[in-house]
Amino acid sequence: GESVGLHLPTLSVQEGDNSIINCAYSNSASDYFIWYKQESGKGPQFIIDIRSNMDKRQGQRVTVLLNKTVKHLSLQIAATQPGDSAVYFCAENQGAQKLVFGQGTRLTINP
């Protein structure tokens, strides 16, 4: 079946620290994952994606790591800023624009 899950519903970090948000998936055949950020009152916003032929992908202040052995991916945010406060979702692209989302992790930044 389809299943993408996040490890923690909430995460609190100090401003300037690095944040790591984790996600697990169950389907070994899954080959495309995406991270979205949802701020209060807004729709989800694409952050970064990764395909199964990669282990790591970097963007601006963000890095996604994919461990296919344990079916785990993580989103790392460097030097977390107040504007990073949001709910973060991992999602699996199952084709024809169908995404299966995890439950989300709410990231709170402490000053």
Next chain:
Amino acid sequence: KAGVTQTPRYLIKTRGQQVTLSCSPISGHRSVSWYQQTPGQGLQFLFEYFSETQRNKGNFPGRFSGRQFSNSRSEMNVSTLELGDSALYLCASSLPPLANTGELFFGEGSRLTVL
């Protein structure tokens, strides 16, 4: 470039009524998909349209339906509303399917409350 526009932003209905939600995709985007977001179930895929054809459908009852027009605008309809249909309904558009990326561009949603 204008983003995805959804109307109405907020609406209140009573059980048994029906509702129609509208979505205008980003110019040039031909794929439109719909998602339901609730605190309990999270973000769940409803359906996706491309060139006026439904290509994919999630696990929702037949009371949930949609369509896409020739200008790529889309509507979704929920008939015989139930309390559990209260949710944020999100529309997302994307580039043609050949791009096949996970980069969906979401609107701000239509928040439906069923009383």
